[in-house]
Amino acid sequence: MRALFDLTHPADVHFFKHLIWLLQKRGHKVLVASRDKDVEIELLEAIGIAHVCLSRKGAGLMGMGLELLTRNAMMLNLARRFRPDILVGATGVSVGPIGALLHVPRIFREENEHGWLxxxxGVPFATYVMTGTGYRKELGPRHVRYRGTWVQTYLAPQYFHPCPDHVHAAGIDPTRPYIVLRLVSWGATHDFGLRGAETKDILEVVSRLSRFGRVIISCEGPLPESLQSHRNPVPVQHIHDLLASASLCLGEGGTMAAEAAVLGVPSVYCNPLFVGYMDALERDYGLARSARSLPEGLRLAERLLARPNLREEWRQKRQKLLSDSEDIVMFMHNLLRKALSS
Structure with a gap:
């Protein structure tokens, strides 16, 4: 098998990395097309996945549109040279139309309901579209569902073993309480018209949560000078080691909120956008809480941190999620084989 992967976000690297390694281990040829966005290139190089960078994230809606046109042209040329048997991506905006044009099976995932554009x-061109637990929409006959949340492809116990030494090496004592605060750039297509917390709100969060432990900020963009001492010092490839030992994760992004929850860490998602997998983690498993803003999330976080035996309670909730879930990496591997044989 010759598989071409289109990875356009750091989270895509984590989602597909174990599938990529499995295919390579079994003797298949894999080519990764990357994108210069946030820490994606740094992450790929840190974990040893070779890649070809096709584009850099455009600024604004017009910039991203121009980037997509350029990227798709380069992806088409890359696919013609590599001659893949299958195209795999985190979205279908490139692998969908290019796969259809080249008559190559194409598989990608959908993770949130509000990414309508x-x-x-992508969906009209799909061979298969994968979604996980909590996804609300029906995507037609191409739609296949796996049991579990998408972050379990890299955080399920068989794939991730927390290493406190990575946290300690960065100057954080993993045996002492700390809270991870996640701030996002609000630059994705589904974020247009939305804005994150103001600096005064972030300072308030840091001030009030500091009585429960050290506050560590993971941020996609720059931080004000007044918050620089709280910036996360842990390397990008070890961010999940940081999350695994946290007392709580409070943040604007669904990815890190879900990651914390599936690791058994209390998680508060602060965002007005509905995300099905976060709703499932809250409604079905009690692993997360949701708020429409950071100040509202702060109040939820304070109430959670005041509860006794919080981490033990969350570890028990996590077990129910794990028992309800399947090995999503093997699910994807089998789906690739099915697409090739159909």
């Missing part, structure tokens, strides 16, 4: 550009 990305969905409209």
């Amino acid at each position: 990305v969905r409209a550009m």
Whole structure:
């Protein structure tokens, strides 16, 4: 098998890395097309996945549109040279139309319900579209569902073993309480018209949560000078080691909120956008809480941190999620084989 992967976000690297390694271990040829966005290139190089960078994240809606046109042209040329048997991506905006044009099976995932533009550009061309637990929409006959949340492809116990030494090496004592605060750039297509917390709100969060432990900020963009001492010092490839030992994760992004929850860490998601997998983690498993803003999330976080035996309670909730879930990496591997044989 010759598989071409289209990875356009750091989270895509984590989602597909174990599938990539499995295919390579079994003797298949894999080529990764990357994108210069946030820490994606740094992450790929840190974990040893070779890649070809096709584009850099465009600024604004027009910039991202121009980037997509350029990227798709380069992806088409790359696919013609590599001659893949299958195209795999985190979205279908590139692998969908290019796979259809080249008559190559194409598989990608959908993770949130509000990405209507990305969905409209990819789903009509799909061989299969994968979604996980909590996804609310029906995507037609191409739609296949796996049991579990998408972050379990890299955080399920068979794939991730926390290493406190990585946290300690960065100057954080993993045996002492700390809270991870996640701030996002609000630059994705589904974020247009939305804005994150103001600096005064972030300072308030840090001040009030500091009585429960050290506050560590993971941020996609720059931080004010007044918050620099709280910036996360842990290398990008070890961010999940940091999360695994945290007392709580409070943040604007669904990815890190879900990651914390599936690791058994109390998680508060602060964002007005509905995300099905976060709703499932809250409603079905009690592993997360949701708020429409950071100040509202702060109040939820304070109430959670005041509860006795919080981490033990969350570890028990996590077990129910794990028992309800399947090995999503093997699910994807089998789906690739099915697409090739159909």
